[in-house]
Amino acid sequence: MVVGLFFALLAGLLVSLQNIFNRKVSEQAGTWSTTTLVLGMGFLSSLAMGLILEGNQLFSLPSMQPWYWFSGMVGVGVVFCLVQGMRLLGPTYAISIVLTAQLGFALWSDSIGWLGLVQVPITFTQWFGVLVIVGGVIVFKLGGEWQQKRSISKM
Template sequence: MLIGLLWALLAGSLVGLQNIFNNKVDERARTWTTTTLVLGLGFLASFLIGLIVEGGNLFNWQNMQPWFWFSGVIGVGVVFCTVNGIKLLGPTYAISIAMAAQLIFALLWDSLGWFGLERVPFSIKQLVGVLIVIGGIFVFKFGGLRQTRKAAAEGE
């Protein structure tokens, strides 16, 4: 379990870092250029590393549902939407909302057992956890609103 936690923490830090880099590319290029660059370089890197690590087994796709192959297409939506969300909302707010959406949909898909997942019974504890995260986003976004208005009023 500890190794799983470490992998998840590393994944979160890498996603945060990638979003910063993607945003910087998007400042100098258009969003579709950014999406193409990010996913194209990601394909190249994963293909080369996969060949080194797995060799010929990289192409062993037995017993895989063909519709799972479209996860890369979903990745296009992830990069495109994240880059535009950051552009319009700022990084912390956009990523917070994306994380909350991930939790909500993961809870839904786990509870329903969709997409080949083992069904996990829904519990109030899970719902409370998601609601706490969503509450944190509201605190983050609107918590300093009164102070901002007060500072703006004093500056007038």
């Protein structure tokens, strides 16, 4: 439990930093120049870590299934959808929906044990927990935005 939580929190901190760095790049370069650079850097860092920790073992891929080769393209889908969503809805509204969909789909994945995950029966308590989290996301994103607008109009 503690190990899992530690790594989940660590991932969240790194995602936050990465988003800020990437935004700085995309302010100068276009969406696809930024995405190409970001994924290229991700490849180099993964390759380096893999070589340091596993050496040549990194290149032994005994039980590859065909879809593993295409799985990385999902990352490009993420960028495309996020950019389009934010363009059409504005960042605050779009990100609130993105985070909600992320959590909703996570709950669904656990409940059916998707792709060989350990199936977790979803109880009422868990639905309620996720609803409270989604409520928190919406208050954080939309509430913050609304307060900002109000204080601007007061000036």
